[in-house]
Amino acid sequence: MNVARFLVLGAVLLFFPGLAAADANPDFNRSLAQGYAEIAKFAVAKLHDQSGQSYFQNKSDRAQAQYPVDPEWPTNWNLPRDLQQTMAHDRDVLVQALGRLAAGVDAKTEAIAQVNFDCWVALSSISSLKSESARCRGAFCTAIDQLRP
Numbered sequence: 001m002n003v004a005r006f007l008v009l010g011a012v013l014l015f016f017p018g019l020a021a022a023d024a025n026p027d028f029n030r031s032l033a034q035g036y037a038e039i040a041k042f043a044v045a046k047l048h049d050q051s052g053q054s055y056f057q058n059k060s061d062r063a064q065a066q067y068p069v070d071p072e073w074p075t076n077w078n079l080p081r082d083l084q085q086t087m088a089h090d091r092d093v094l095v096q097a098l099g100r101l102a103a104g105v106d107a108k109t110e111a112i113a114q115v116n117f118d119c120w121v122a123l124s125s126i127s128s129l130k131s132e133s134a135r136c137r138g139a140f141c142t143a144i145d146q147l148r149p
Contacts, residue, residue: 025101025107026066027107027108028101028107028108028110028111029063029064029066029067029069029111030063030064031107031108031110031111031112032059032060032063032069032111032114032115033060033061033063033064034060034111035060035111035112035114035115035116036056036057036059036060036063036069036115036118037056037057037060038115039052039056039115039118039119039122040052040053040054040055040056040057040060041053043055043056047126047129052122056118056122059118069114071091071094071095071098071114071117071118072091072117072118072121072122073091074087074088074091074121075088077121077122077124077125078125079121079124079125083124087117087120087121087124090117090140090144091117093144094113094114094117094140094144097110097113097144097147097148098110098114100147100149105147106146106147109143109146109147110143110147112139112143113140113143113144113147116136116137116139116140116143117136117140119133119136119139119140120133120136120137120140123136
């Protein structure tokens with residue numbers, strides 16, 4: 001890596017501390033990366049969806065590099081309004097649970113919750129994948145229940 005590129009990267013990390021890898025939980029991000037990689041494989045193997053594979057592989061790569069990866073925003077997907085509202089509420093619950101990660105909450109269960117939330121959101125946008133979407137929501141709800149104080 002040349003020095004100029006390194007200095008630019010360093011400046012970005014100074015001005016945007018949320019991007020700093022040191023802030024990440026390695027166990028959480030390792031589990032998150034694995035889960036997103038599995039969604040990426042599903043997208044290409046079962047759906048033949050190269051863009052879906054690329055999207056979730058990118059999330060996996062970011063998590064693997066110990067960068068923060070936010071849960072999906074349901075409003076960014078083509079979903080019925082009432083479903084978006086339900087998902088937005090569940091996203092708020094997830095974000096609150098993720099906030100307890102630093103307090104010693106099970107990192108793997110946190111990652112399972114986030115990956116399955118994102119899976120639920122993404123697959124809900126494809127009408128032929130209702131059963132797969134429902135499985136993702138079920139896994140999300142089970143993980144959230146395990147994380148409740």
